[in-house]
Amino acid sequence: MHIADVDAGMLGANGIVGAGPPLATGAALSIDYQDRDQVAVGFLGDGAVAQGQVHEAMNLAATWDLPAIFVIENNHYGEGTPVEEQHNVDNLSDTAQAHDIPGLTVDGMDITAVAEAVGEARARARAGDGPTLIEAETYRYRGHYEGDEEPYRDEDELERWKARDPIDSFKERLIDRGELTAEEFDELEGEIEAEIDAAVEYAQNAEPPAPHEAYDDMFAETPPEIERFATAARTSTDGGHPGGERR
Numbered sequence: 322m323h324i325a326d327v328d329a330g331m332l333g334a335n336g337i338v339g340a341g342p343p344l345a346t347g348a349a350l351s352i353d354y355q356d357r358d359q360v361a362v363g364f365l366g367d368g369a370v371a372q373g374q375v376h377e378a379m380n381l382a383a384t385w386d387l388p389a390i391f392v393i394e395n396n397h398y399g400e401g402t403p404v405e406e407q408h409n410v411d412n413l414s415d416t417a418q419a420h421d422i423p424g425l426t427v428d429g430m431d432i433t434a435v436a437e438a439v440g441e442a443r444a445r446a447r448a449g450d451g452p453t454l455i456e457a458e459t460y461r462y463r464g465h466y467e468g469d470e471e472p473y474r475d476e477d478e479l480e481r482w483k484a485r486d487p488i489d490s491f492k493e494r495l496i497d498r499g500e501l502t503a504e505e506f507d508e509l510e511g512e513i514e515a516e517i518d519a520a521v522e523y524a525q526n527a528e529p530p531a532p533h534e535a536y537d538d539m540f541a542e543t544p545p546e547i548e549r550f551a552t553a554a555r556t557s558t559d560g561g562h563p564g565g566e567r568r
């Protein structure tokens with residue numbers, strides 16, 4: 322969740338439910354202001370759809386015709402609460418009507434359907450016609466967190482969704498079309514697994530970051546009161562907090 326790759330255009334995710342759309346609207350405003358040929362995409366879960374800031378963000382993007390796409394990943398549960406117990410609308414994309422922007426629901430288990438919907442929304446945004454709300458219906462295979470006992474769903478439901486796994490079905494489609502062989506798929510999968518294994522090994526063997534690094538990259542200009550903590554962490558042997566100053 323807490324990942325960012327600014328070079329790849331990914332501004333960063335965070336743990337605040339519904340915080341993606343305001344960032345996307347801000348990025349879209351910057352794109353529009355600087356007249357760049359880009360589109361901002363903001364992702365949110367079904368559990369974020371009723372958040373006030375999500376609608377503030379969609380409203381501004383709609384009012385100013387900003388190049389933004391809002392994608393709801395509706396995996397049918399917000400933590401353990403079923404989506405129909407969270408919202409009164411039939412489709413979460415219906416909320417687009419409040420902002421007078423196109424809202425559509427697509428099969429989130431179908432890679433091609435998602436790509437087509439996003440392609441159309443992207444063309445609309447680039448043409449200056451404003452944002453689109455896309456709801457992708459999907460499913461969360463695992464619990465909301467490690468150790469989630471998942472009392473809110475049964476095994477059958479999980480198996481029904483797994484039978485429609487988007488990677489498996491896309492693989493089959495590519496093989497049927499003669500665009501990929503099963504061997505080529507296995508090879509690709511092996512390469513990806515090796516890349517992940519190498520990343521895990523690197524992380525497990527890496528030195529833990531120095532305590533003072535917790536203060537790096539937080540501010541463009543570090544305020545003096547924060548700098549004091551950073552200096553204390555840099556100079557103390559246990560990397561500690563200047564205890565006497567704790568409030």
Ligand SMILES: Cc1ncc(C[n+]2csc(CCOP(=O)(O)OP(=O)(O)O)c2C)c(N)n1
Pocket residue numbers: 336337338339365366367368369396398399400401461465
């Ligand atoms: C603003 C805010 N309120 C509450 C929480 C606590 N919280 C964490 S996840 C979550 C539910 C999110 O639902 P959804 O977006 O559907 O995520 P999923 O459970 O599918 O991973 C809540 C309420 C939070 N992180 N941020």
Ligand SMILES: [Mg+2]
Pocket residue numbers: 366367368394395396397398399400
């Ligand atoms: Mg959810």
